[in-house]
Amino acid sequence: MLRYILRRILLFIPALFVISLLAFLISTQAPGDPVEMMMKGGTGDASGNARNSIQQRQELHRQLGLHLPVFYFSLGSYSDCDTLSEIPDKKIRENAARLIHKTGNSDGVMKYIAVLIKSEQQLQNMTSADVIEGQLRTNVLTHIRALLVAHEHDKIQYHGVHTLASISAAQQLDKKLNVSSSELQSGWSSILFEHTTWKTYIPVVHWHGYNQYHRWLFGDSGHPDERGRTYTEGAIRGDFGYSLSTKLSVATTIKEALPWSIVFSVCSIILAYAIAVPIGVWSAMYHNSRIDKISSYVLFTLYSLPVFFVATLLLFTFANPDVFNWFPASGVKPAMGYPDQATWLDKLQLSLPHLVLPLICYTYSSLAFLSRTTRVSILEIARQDFIRTAQAKGLSPGKVFFKHALRNALLPLITVFAGIFPMAVGGSVIIEFIFTIPGMGREILQAVSTKDYPMIVAVFTLSGTMTLIGYLFADILYAWADPRIQYEK
Numbered sequence: 024m025l026r027y028i029l030r031r032i033l034l035f036i037p038a039l040f041v042i043s044l045l046a047f048l049i050s051t052q053a054p055g056d057p058v059e060m061m062m063k064g065g066t067g068d069a070s071g072n073a074r075n076s077i078q079q080r081q082e083l084h085r086q087l088g089l090h091l092p093v094f095y096f097s098l099g100s101y102s103d104c105d106t107l108s109e110i111p112d113k114k115i116r117e118n119a120a121r122l123i124h125k126t127g128n129s130d131g132v133m134k135y136i137a138v139l140i141k142s143e144q145q146l147q148n149m150t151s152a153d154v155i156e157g158q159l160r161t162n163v164l165t166h167i168r169a170l171l172v173a174h175e176h177d178k179i180q181y182h183g184v185h186t187l188a189s190i191s192a193a194q195q196l197d198k199k200l201n202v203s204s205s206e207l208q209s210g211w212s213s214i215l216f217e218h219t220t221w222k223t224y225i226p227v228v229h230w231h232g233y234n235q236y237h238r239w240l241f242g243d244s245g246h247p248d249e250r251g252r253t254y255t256e257g258a259i260r261g262d263f264g265y266s267l268s269t270k271l272s273v274a275t276t277i278k279e280a281l282p283w284s285i286v287f288s289v290c291s292i293i294l295a296y297a298i299a300v301p302i303g304v305w306s307a308m309y310h311n312s313r314i315d316k317i318s319s320y321v322l323f324t325l326y327s328l329p330v331f332f333v334a335t336l337l338l339f340t341f342a343n344p345d346v347f348n349w350f351p352a353s354g355v356k357p358a359m360g361y362p363d364q365a366t367w368l369d370k371l372q373l374s375l376p377h378l379v380l381p382l383i384c385y386t387y388s389s390l391a392f393l394s395r396t397t398r399v400s401i402l403e404i405a406r407q408d409f410i411r412t413a414q415a416k417g418l419s420p421g422k423v424f425f426k427h428a429l430r431n432a433l434l435p436l437i438t439v440f441a442g443i444f445p446m447a448v449g450g451s452v453i454i455e456f457i458f459t460i461p462g463m464g465r466e467i468l469q470a471v472s473t474k475d476y477p478m479i480v481a482v483f484t485l486s487g488t489m490t491l492i493g494y495l496f497a498d499i500l501y502a503w504a505d506p507r508i509q510y511e512k
Contacts, residue, residue, distance in 0.1 A: 024499070031495050031498070039487075039488060043258060046483045047235075049483065050239075050480045051093055053474070054474075056114070058084050058089065058113070059113070060268070060474070061267050062083065077144055077147065080111045085248060088238045088254075089108065089111075089235070090108055090111075091234050091238060093234060095230065096229060097229045098228055099226075099227055100222060100224065100226060102123055102124070102128070102222035104130075106133065107119060107120060115136065115172065118171065119136050122135075122174050125174065125220075126219070127218060127219040127220040127221065127222040127223045128213065128218060131213035131217050135211065138207055139171050139210070140171070142207065143167050146163060146164050146167070147164070163186060166182045167182075167186055169182040170182045170183060170211075180215065187208055187211075238255065239258055240257050240258050241257040241259055242260065263478075263480065264477045265477065266478055267475045268469070269475075273478050273481045274481075280461055280466045281448065281462075283463075284455075284462040284463040287378070287381060287382065287451070287462065288385070290378070290382055291382055291386045292389075294386045295390055296393065296436070298386075299389070299390045299392075299394040299397065302390070302397075303394040303397025303398040303400075304397060306319070308420050310402065326391035326392065328387075330453050331453050331457065333383075334453070334454060334457045335457065350376050350379050350380050351376055351377050354377055354458075355374055356373060356374050380458065381454055381455075384451075384457075385454060396435050396436060399435075401428050404431045410423060410427060410428055430504055431504075431505065433500075434505065437501060445486045445487075448486045451464045452464040452468045455468075463482065466478065470482075
């Protein structure tokens, strides 16, 4: 068994590699610009924001590792540019890639984009005292921004002509720009006329030693920035970066939310098995009796009730001052928190009333499935010879079914039990939302609604890892429940 466990753990390595790769691909291919999402909500004066936003965008772009190539290798063409990923703005970066693909002139495109970016930054950094004609500066900014995201021939020509005309019309603006109009015209002309499209038809495999995936998985401790700073320890060490919506560490958020989801999941599974397994055994012992029919009716009625309906009904009944004000309506602890000197036993006693109603919602829906699974397994085992032998020896029905039949009928129940591990990571979105439980379900709902991809990717990675652990744990329980199962040759 030990050798089998070691082999399975070694097989986890390629499986975890695939899981991490899929998670990373989700984060890189997700719509939206992570830098733009993290920059939302800035305050301050307009000119200050213009200057600060440029620096902040560049800083966040490097902090998130977006300046690196995506993977260890990429299949491209001879016209590809190695420095394309260093452009902070995602829209500009995508447009530059289109222009390179259309023209094959990567050097010309990058010079053209660099001139436009430099012009835009200089115009944004100017205050109202620098330029008398503010409306003219706004018009030039509008055309330059349009050029940065335009890849059609007619749009480039249209906005380029207007940009040059606007700059030429204002000598003050032309003097204050370090970029001359001739540089703009030269870059614009190179895009329109200097094409080397034959380069786009030559396939090339590009190799990248240090890339976004390597940094996301192993961290950047060996590759500090120009100031000697590092930003991530890597997913393999539990560092999944920062939330795009809250700006907090994803690992810290998970550490705060995961324990509550684990508590509810584990307690609900224990309660469900403790209630459902005896009911299933009794139903099999008294097959087609009144006990079997009544239990089936009650359990399947509970199974058919939606969770949100049961949760709302429990709140209106047992957390309502007008009916039965027995339990708190929300939260997992008192509103004022735990006392400073409270022991873990005191904390458990204070939190226990908050856990009753959510645990009922977590547990009731799985009772019917587990009890029916137990019942069917027991009925199949009851037809075998060793059960008839035990009955012929005069053993009581309870001893025959609970001692001999139940252990041989555990395999389907163990399979279900293995699902507790990924379920603990995911939590329950509906229950945690209704009862205001600070667990993983509510965090996932918030992450999906705000497109917080680092949090979604972290949950995906942890769920996949816990699924592998659950299957290994189930295999060990299989061998314990049925000695006939042997993993060694």
